[in-house]
Amino acid sequence: MSKTISEARIIEDPEELDEEELEGEADPESAPVETPEGADWNTVERAFLTRRSIRKFKRKQVPAHLIHRMLEVARFAPSQGNCQPYKFAVIRDPKLLVxxxxxxxxxxxxxxxxxxxxxxxxxxxxxxxxxxxxxxxxxxxxxxxxxxxxxxxxxxxHGKFMVFHRAPTVILILMDKHGIGVPEVDIGIVGTNIVMAAESHRLGTCWIGFSKLLNKSKEWRERLGITDRFEVSEAIAVGYPVGKPWQNLIERPTHEIAWFEDGEKQILG
Amino acid sequence: MSMLKRLLFGDFPAWDDPQACQFRRVQIDLDACDGCKLCVTICPAGVLELYGQKGHKKVRVLDGVRGCVSCNNCHAICENQAIKAVEHFAMSGYYRSEGLGEFQPPRTSLPGPV
Incomplete structure (x- = not known):
């Protein structure tokens, strides 16, 4: 039976927390993962490392239920104040995409x-x-x-590059401009959920910033049903990638890390 | 810098100036390349082409074409590990990047001080 909020124990002082009591009996399933230094990348990390921005897709359409799964994962993304300032438009109609x-x-x-x-x-x-x-x-x-x-x-x-890369499906992320704080950040987070869910199905994705151009057109806003409160913030092209872009781990520049520990500051790279 | 200041004094690089806007090229191992054309097909910047005789084709960067953003999709997709970008693009002025170091593969050990 689930507890209602009034029945739940209210913890007034965090110092009173009994860690052993909170962790309960030893359960190997919920034990923290011990990863030694130098251990190989795990499945989740590897998915992030091998995800590339794909701009060359096979013609085959992505099954609707996979797109739906990605949007379900999106629904559980963190957002500022849990305000979830977004909705989606999924475009799979070839004529509309053209x-x-x-x-x-x-x-x-x-x-x-x-x-x-x-x-x-x-x-x-x-x-x-x-x-x-x-x-x-x-x-x-x-x-x-x-x-x-x-x-x-x-x-x-000049016709040498494309906006939506002939992807069979394009997901428009529509941002609620009344979102808490900086809703653009929430768009980045929710989109990351979408592209990583896609990656887990070996689907290719690409963020399309040029999709913002649609906002300028009254006609497109009407066709896509975008009210004043919303705007196209980003689009994600989805499709089956050509080749195996997950084949090799690539190299990237290191990023400066200022590391503060034991009263010292180190610059790592 | 305020908008007015930028309007009066702000400058932007000449986009066609190879000194101000350095797009990167790629390193190609001609012994390993088997001319499968996969990298040419997927390169988002379209800077690659095949050359040579049929059956012995190799990849190269199109002459005079700029735009490689070091995305390294060519490296990711190459079955023979024959191609990779080894440097990030470098822009001048406002767009000069800061805090970026040398290219490294993903590392599982703690990085050392720079």
Missing amino acids: EMEEYCVDQCKQLTAAVNYTTYKKGSFGYYKARVMARLFNAIDPNMLHPVPVTAMTSIA
Whole structure:
């Protein structure tokens, strides 16, 4: 029989906790995992290490129940104040996906023409006009003018790169802008649940930041049923990857770690 | 830096300047490469191509094409471990990265001081 909240024991002073009593009888199933230094990566860690951003998918559609499983895992993601500031739109209709792609490509063409002055002849009117626009964009949000997204956007505009990579399924994560604190962080967390659930089925996923372009269109907001309170925050493309991208563990740069222990500070890398 | 300051004095790199925006290239072991084309197919930046005669094809980086972001998907997928990115991209000014070290595989032992 389950206890109601009024019956549950209220612990007033944490120091009074009897650790042995709380842990109960020795149960090998719930014992902490002892992992020695140098031990091989376990299944969960390995899943994180071998997950790659996949941009080349097989045509085969992902069964609906697998997408549903991923969204169920998403439902149990941590969020600020447990406010869960998101809902989802799953796009599996090829015609709709093509139209979404076309719209975003068109937006990339317009943005490239507006800011990428390097696509104009140096000294031309277009060159200077785009430089002024780039300067304006740079003042508003310099992070968007990083050479990587600008190069990607330009490649999309020139038909050399795709937005949704012809994935058979695209999950749009719609953020509730009234979420607690910084709802963008919760989007990152819930999306990680989705991509890792997908990884466990050997499905490939890719985060699509360019999906935010859909927000600019009243028509797309209406078609996708996005009200003012919500916005497309990220999209996750899902499909069966070409090849075996989990085959080798790759290398990445180390990240500086400031380590404080025993009254000392060390910089590890 | 405030928005006004950025508007007046802020600058951004010339996106086509190879000095200001250094995209990385990849290391290829030509003895190990069997020209299966998998890496060329999956490279998100589209910087790879096959060359050579039929039956003896090898992979190389397209001449003059920039955009490798060192994602290392080529390394992950290669059945012969013939290809990998060994350096991160490097941008100048505002976009210069900080706190990143050398490329390392995942390590199960404590890292040493830098």
